[in-house]
Amino acid sequence: MAELLRTHPLQAWAGAFERLPDTVRLTAEPYVAMVDVRLSAVGAEASAALGLDLPTAANTWVPTDDGRAVWLGPDEWLLTSTTEAPEELEARVRAAVLPLGGSAADVSAQRIGLRLTGARVRDVLATGCSIDLHPRVFGRGRSAQTTLGQAGVVLLSLSDGGDDHVVLVRSSFAGYLADWLLDAALEFTPTTARQE
């Protein structure tokens, strides 16, 4: 029987990403465990059970001990962890929110992360996204669920300079989005740095 190896959906794009200039840098983020949390009442009880304060402001994210907590809706969050296995994270979060009437579902396989860094990534994103990305509005801690090109994404801002973002995209859309980003980046890539 053939051995099934786990490969990253963007493995084939690594070479193209490497040829990009520092002003528009794309990096596929390693796999992380992700859990979708539904919880209607957020308060001290939930914070104590989870060991973190879920962000209640719309379109924000907060760093946690080993990951991020992203607002997805008034009663929905995405929790990520770089150290826990998906089933560990799911079991821990479920045990914490179940007594409060909430639920947790492992969605680790749903999305992958793409890190966008550099002085021009904001311009690249702006070519396919209608939200205001200026750091005054979209600084560190802001997030948005929106469409980038034709793909639905979760966009996270990691810096107050507007030069560091993470795009969470469905794995099956990752190839499309990578192609789209490379094409959009072309405009902001000096010709000398482009080698075929």
Add this chain to the structure above:
Amino acid sequence: MQLIPCPWCGPREEAEFSYGGQAHVPYPDSPAELSDEEWAHYVFFRANPKGRFAERWNHGAGCRRWFNAIRDTATYRFERVYRLDDPKPGVTELARSREEGTAP
């Protein structure tokens, strides 16, 4: 593309939303007692005004929440968006927010 102000996410492209028809259509108190005609009226009959219309919208590509909006069907202008648990804004309230320029 027109931007629609989601009550949670703020202004987003119209393509991120889907339309849910007339808002504030009450579910019948005792559906089992309705005649076929009354039931048909509840299921199929909707207002079709020219002008302000209270509608349901869903922000499918964003927060995936339903909300209500007052939209002018002649101009496509969104005069007000509000959450499902907010009351339907009255005519005077809408007129005031238009004068003060606080309409979205």
